[in-house]
Amino acid sequence: MRAVSSEKTTPPVLVFWIAAGWIGFCLFPWYMLEDGLWSFGWLFDGYPFDEDYAPALFLVGQGEKLWLAPLLIPLALPLLVLRRPKSDPAYARILILSGALGIVWIIAQGFGIGIRGFTYDWLTALFGELDDRQYGMGYGAMICATAFLFLFTQGIAARGAINGDVFVVSAIGGVIAIVTAFVFFPIARMLFAAFITEDGAYSIAVFFSKFFDDRLWGLGCLSGTRCGAAWNSLFLAILVGFITTVLGLAFALVVTRSGFRHKRALRALTVLPIITPPFVIGLALILLFGLSGTVSEAVAEAFGIQPTRWLYGLPGVLIAQTLAFTPIAFLVLIGVVEGVSPSMEEAAQTLRANKWQTFRTVSLPLMRPGLANAFLLGFIESMADFGNPLVLGGNFDVLSTEIFFAIVGAQYDQGRAAVLAMVLLFFTLSAFYAQRMWLGKKSYTTVTGKGDAGVHPVMPRGLSIPVHCVVISWALFTVIVYGMIVYGSLVELWGVNNTLTFKHYVTAFSIGMTEHGLHWSGAAWDSFWTTIMIAAIAAPLTAAVGLVTAYLLTRQSFAGKNAFEFGTMLSFAIPGTVIGVSYILAFNVPPIEITGTGIILVISFIFRNMPVGVRAGIASMSQLDRSLDESSLTLGANSWQTFRKVILPLLRPAILAALVYSFVRAMTAISAVIFLVSAEYDMATSYIIGRVENNDYGLAIAYSTTLIFVMLAAVGLLQLLVGRVRIGRRMHHATERPA
Amino acid sequence: MKKHTTTLAVSMIALAASVTASQADKLTFYCSAQEDWCQLMARSFEEATGIDVNMTRKSSGETFAQIRAEATNPKGDVWWGGTGDPHLQAAEEGLTMEYVSPMRDELHDWAIAQAESAGNRTIGIYSGALGYGYNTELLASNNLPEPACWEDLLKPEYKGHVQMANPNSSGTAYTTLASMVQIFGEDEGFEFMKGLHANINQYTKSGSAPIRAAGRGENTIGIVFMHDAVAQAVAGFPIQVVAPCEGTGYEIGSMSIIEGARNEEEAKKFYDWALSADSQNLALQVNAFQVPSNKGAQTSDKAPDMSMIKLIDYDFVKYGSSDERKRLLQKWDEDVSTLPQ
Known part of the structure; x- marks a missing residue:
């Protein structure tokens, strides 16, 4: 293998990252540029001596930001391994040490010193008031930090991890680093915000008072008033998960197990939720079923009843989310329903089971993992959905919108937002975990490498008719809603003035010649x-x-x-x-x-x-x-x-x-x-x-x-x-x- | 490969040169009025001064939240528009900067009073009175009488026909709550809110949502600022505006410079410009029917005539303070919102 030849000379990757570290430190501006990443004004504006644009080396050389100086040690250390063979234990040890030191120091100084001197009181207590400050990290700091990370992973690889494979170890290190920085770190920051009192101190009591709030857990809806947002969200998500799964299964059955002619059109529906901007379904529903909606008015006229605001609240959100997420369940279930091997069903039929028995005792149980998957996806999507409850929610508060209004509303309560976010996160993570547990346990494999001839049997008749009815009417409904969207963009003022016009497109997308x-x-x-x-x-x-x-x-x-x-x-x-x-x-x-x-x-x-x-x-x-x-x-x-x-x-x-x-x-x-x-x-x-x-x-x-x-x-x-x-x-x- | 590097280098230098050449003064402008008005203000200021404007439109609550979040490292320079309370709160928390504009002589007294109550950290740019509007078609089709006073809204026949925003999330609705407390006294005011609660079909999140819903025919009566109701009527919706007979509270739309603004000079220029009669006349172009704070600015004949409306002596200092606000909101939460409807 190649490893033999790279014994003596230093691997080029290592040279590259050592050089990158030095370049980041000596050549690129260390701090974030105020004018953005893509401005190059700094090249002509006092670089490299101006404090705003100076690389770390020049800062330290001018006696500024001296806390950056210790970085020179981990930068210099790897120079020692240049002549050493990879098998030398010192090679790995030096790289690990230098990488770890560099990363730790960059993180420590970054968090320790902010735009108002020391960030933490105990640092001020220890070292006295710091009369300097620093802004966010820029090119130089980023390059340096990356270099340290990959020096570290090369050290780990040299110790023999994953057969000494530098690429794999580096990739793992890189993914861990960015996920930590951009997923775990912000979430942790937010969770801490749940414990902060108004004067900035930490307290558990604050958390509990916000957590056991009636607006979150109240059960008033059982006695005529309103329920808390947590119960509402949970109830809605379970309903949506259940209904989308049933509808999705119906669609999947029609596509795979019937003689239905327009299967391709049904499949095309699956693209819709992905390309639909938020709110649009909600708006279309209002224009159809709202108090002055087209359908409501027609019904009112026909039966002589006053239209009501039934749409606003649970019913509206439920319909909108079902419209939006049914195709997702459909997409999941097509794969599963198709994946059930026909030979199993044929075997059942050979053993004299009728169609209905086969479906109930063989096909359906084999689809179970798919059903669970579809339900949990619907559940999670519904929990996280923001646009539909915002437009159609009425007095039906759910967690995702409550979080938004806790932050932007007149109440401005970051702590409450953080607590609500924790509850929401708890629900979605539980669902996520349940999904993984459920799918992990049993074997549902029916497709093997062996020849798999055979076709899926058609659905039993008793099932086929209702399934077709449901599928065709729901598909029609979806098409009508989307048709309304296009129509709505072409009328002057919906409901008031229905003349056709391109006015809105012109306002939005006109192009002039100057x-x-x-x-x-x-x-x-x-x-x-x-x-x-x-x-x-x-x-x-x-x-x-x-x-x-x-x-x-x-x-x-x-x-x-x-x-x-x-x-x-x-x-x-x-x-x-x-x-x-x-x-x-x-x-x-x-x-x-x-x-x-x-x-x-x-x-x-x-x-x-x-x-x-x-x-x-x-x-x-x-x-x-x-x-x-x-x-x-x-x-x-x-x-x-x-x-x-x-x-x-x-x-x-x-x-x-x-x-x-x-x-x-x-x-x-x-x-x-x-x-x-x-x-x-x-x-x-x-x-x-x-x-x-x-x-x-x-x-x-x-x-x-x-x-x-x-x-x-x-x-x-x-x-x-x-x-x-x-x-x-x-x-x-x-x-x-x-x- | 080498050819590529050369091209790259050349284009980099060209890019850099063009960037330095175009480097001009700039201003980051947080706007809490309606979108088209914000756009117009930004564009007109660019034309008037040559300063590049970066505009973000968010509701006053959202903007306040953002300024607060950015307090340690301000990104915005000037905050224009939106109801006065969050501006006063920002002033109270030291998030905005003291500035006395040379334009003050041209302003109405209420605009200056707003500034003085906040230690000159904010100033009034327009005002609007609270009231309500109703959809004439829906009112007729439901055979409902035409309301004229606040008390009328408590009548049982309006059950399920009235909409207002949630005071917890909307400045407009908080102004309604505070106005009722000032018109009827605290106990009576809360009795009024309880009576109203029985007729409310939805507490919306955004302040002007009730009248927009009424305009589209999704609701009958919306409690909002009157200029918002007028705007719906002018847009062609069947809306009738009502100035309640008992008198009513009002808001003062405000403007503040953000403390620690990166472009302080430009922010001050904008501030002075926005107080001038010419710039306040721009409101008419976008159907904004608030009353401008510059005495020389024009008012629309469609705008509610402030001299015909009975305005109460709204105590902005007391009802704009965080403590009073928190107390009233908590009382509303506990005594009113939990009642069955």
Whole structure:
């Protein structure tokens, strides 16, 4: 193997990271630039001596920010290993020591010294008042910290971890570092906020008083008043989980086990929830079933009754969420229903079971894991949903909106928001955990490598008729709701003046010609381009992080792998509002100071959508035989080369799926985004909320419709591309939905 | 490969040069009025001064939350618009900066009084009276009488037809609560809120949501600021605006400079400009019917005529303070919101 030749000379990777550390320290501005990451004004503005732009070396050289000086030790240490062979125990020890020292010191000084001198009172007590301050970390600090991290992982690898594979150890280290920084750290920050009293001290009593609040746990609805938000959320989520599972199963049965002719159209419905911006379904429902909705008025006229406000509250939210999440259950269940091997059912029939008995005693039990999966997905999605309760909630308070209003409302109570977020997190994590426990235990495998001829039997008649009725009426309803959305964007003023017009599109997306060329004069262009840009930056990063993680999970075994997997999948169970609040609390102050930038949006999208990339990667990687990697490794490639030249090319469909999915999700996300947008980086969804708030439904719906078509185009493009790059290998339908 | 690096370097330098060339004065502007008004203010100020404006529109509660979260490291420079209470609270907490504008002589007394009550950390830019509006079509189709006073809203026939915002989440609704306490006295005021509670169909989160719902026909009567109701009527919705006969409270929309603003000079320029008659006249272009604070600014003939409305002597200092606010809200939470409807 290659290892033989690299015994004597220093590996180039090591040289690279040692050099990177020095460059970060000596050449790049250490602190965050006020004008943003992409401004280069600093190059001409007093660099390298100006205090704002100086690299750490120049700062220390001028006697400023002397706490950065100790970093020179871990920077210098690795120079000692340059001549040593990898097998020398000192090689590993020095690298580990230098990496660990560097990271620990960067973190310690970053948290210890803020923009008002020492951050903690005990530091002031120990060293006296500090008459200096520092802002958030910039290029230099980032490069340095990264260099230390990879020096550390190379040290670990040199000690023999994972067969001394530098690439795998570094990848694990990198993923752990970013997940810690951008998932665990902000969540921890937020949880601490639950214990802070008004004067800034910590107290358990504060937590308990906020936790045992009647608005959270009250049971008033049993006696005529209102129930707490926690019960409401739980009740709603269970209902939504149950109904979407039943509907999803009905859809899946029709598609796989009946002679229904328009199966493709039904499948197309599954794309809808992914490309629908928030609120749109809620708005369409109001326009149909509200007090002055089209349907309500028609019914009122026909039967001579006064329409009521029945839609606002549990019924409305339930309908909207069922519309939105049924396709998700459908997507999960198609795979499961198809996956049940026909030979099992044929065996049952050969043993003289009738169709109904076969379905009840063989098919249905085999679908159980899928049903559980669909239920829990519906449960989690409903818990985390923010847009529908906001528009249709009425007096029915749920946790996700309560968190939002605890922060932005006149009450402004971060502690309460943190407590509510903890309750919400507890519910979703329990569901997440239950899902993993349930699916982990039993074996439901019926598809084996052996020839699997046979077709699925058709549904028994008694089941087939009601299932068809449900499916056709629900599908029609969905189509009507979406049709209304398009129609709503084309009328002057819904319900008041129904003349058709393109006015709203013109207001939003008009383009004028001036002497300077094209002028994007529409009101929506600004947020539209920002959204496209942020989504386009976030998508490849999300896919990359997701696939590397998936590779580690499926192809490598290492200590703590289960915890690692749980950590990377965790952010799926964290509702967006919680992420938003925690990011605001964690990243507004040094050492990582990125609120108000585009970076924070990109980062929030990466970690919100990463689990999807991971799932997609795992699903397709488990279809690639390990013998491929093994033969590549036997032929002398290292694991990085194997990953790049063997696995990545075979994964193209998964990569594309992850890319488009994260792009589209970034365009429709709202719950976290609403906390993170800023003047410069306004996103489409937060712009739409503004229009809805302003009663400007026409513009809001027109903008949403445009987004739907943009995303449809993205999804269509994906289908086209993936269709082309079919790999010359038989595959099962990769329909496992990211869980 | 080498060719690529050269191109890259050249384009980097070009980019850097263009960035330095275009480096101009800038202002980060937090706006809590309606979107189109915010846009217009930002654009007009850019035209008037050449200063680049970065505008974010969020409700006053959201903006207050943001300024508070950013207190250790302010990102915004000036905060314009939105009801006065959060501005007063921000002043109370030292989140905003003292500034005495040379434009003061041109302002109405109530605008200056607002500034003085907050140690010159904020100033009034417009005012609007509280009232309600109803959807004439829904009222007729339900055969309901036309209300004219606050007391009318307690009549049992309006059950399920009245909407107001939740005082916990909306400044408008808190102003309603505080006004009732000042009009009827504290005990009577809370009795009124209890009676109203029986007729309320929904406590919305946002202050002007009730009248927007009424405009769309999703609700009959909405308790809001009158200028919001007028805006709906002007937009073409069947809304009738009511100035209640017992008299009513009002808000003073305010403006503050954020303490520690990175562009303090530009913020002051904006502040002075926003108090001028010309800039306040911009409100008319976007159907904002508040009363401007500059004596020389025009008012719309569609705007509610402040001289015809019976205004109470609203005590902004007392009812804007955090303690009083907390006490009233807690009382409302415990005594009113828990009652069955």
